[in-house]
Amino acid sequence: MTGNLQATAPLVDGATLSDQVTEVLRHNVVNGIWGVGDVLPSETTLASDFDVSRTVIREAVSRLKAEGMLSSRQGRGAFVASDRPRQGFAIPERDMESQRKLEQILELRMGLEIEAAAIAAARATPEACQEIQRAAAAYDQSNKIGGPAVASGVSADLAFHRAVCEATGNSYYLSLFNYLVASLRETMLAGRLQALKRGGESRDAIQEHYDIAASIAQGDAERARQRMRDHLQMSSGRLLAQLKTEDGLGE
Secondary structure, three states: OOOOOHHHHOOOOOHHHHHHHHHHHHHHEEEEEOOOEEEEOOOHHHHHHHHHHHHHHHHHHHHHHHHEEEEEOOOOOEEEEEOOOOOOOOOOOHHHHHHHHHHHHHHHHHHHHHHHHHHHHHHOHHHHHHHHHHHHHHHHHHHHHHHHHHHHHHHHHHHHHHHHHOOOOHHHHHHHHHHHHHHHHHHHHHHHHHHHOOOOOOOHHHHHHHHHHHHOOOHHHHHHHHHHHHHOOOHHHHHHHHHHHHOEOOO
């Protein structure tokens, strides 16, 4: 991250890009660089300033929305709602190192996305269905590239699931999804790297994505719900198995 805002807050060694950007944005709000009511620069501008993807910016903004520091309105973008985080729902980074807690977080994700798939099947516009299909194809392509593109494979995976949440037309589904995956991204990356060491990523997830996309495009809410449930049960199992190494998860 080389953007001109980097120097405004101390960064923690080993922190993810999302963690780093979140900390800088939080620092800017708490220290009055952006006052209550101020509108933040656009996602594109922030991504350029920080030299990161728009996905990283989106995840950081979603975290601060969950803390009550940022809010957004149609046509206005994100703005500062409070200069102090409220005490509320949060996923501590250390929880990602506990198998039991990671299982609970994955269970929470399942509850969110299973219903999101059903709602998307009922509400998705033709354009949203096309975006879901494009995301499924992009994930397929990322798996053909292999090891050098492991991080882009995780991004492509999350982009598919994000497209499903966007297709619900409910911004809260999308905000909660972005918050959860900001916490899960590095764990998913570690799992994918372990899979490559063991001979490669399972291609089952590719077909599972296509099946979900087809169910949503057909407007079959119950089938979309079941396909997403099956997929997340399988993918969660794959992730936990991949992370069970000598240096893997704690209890």
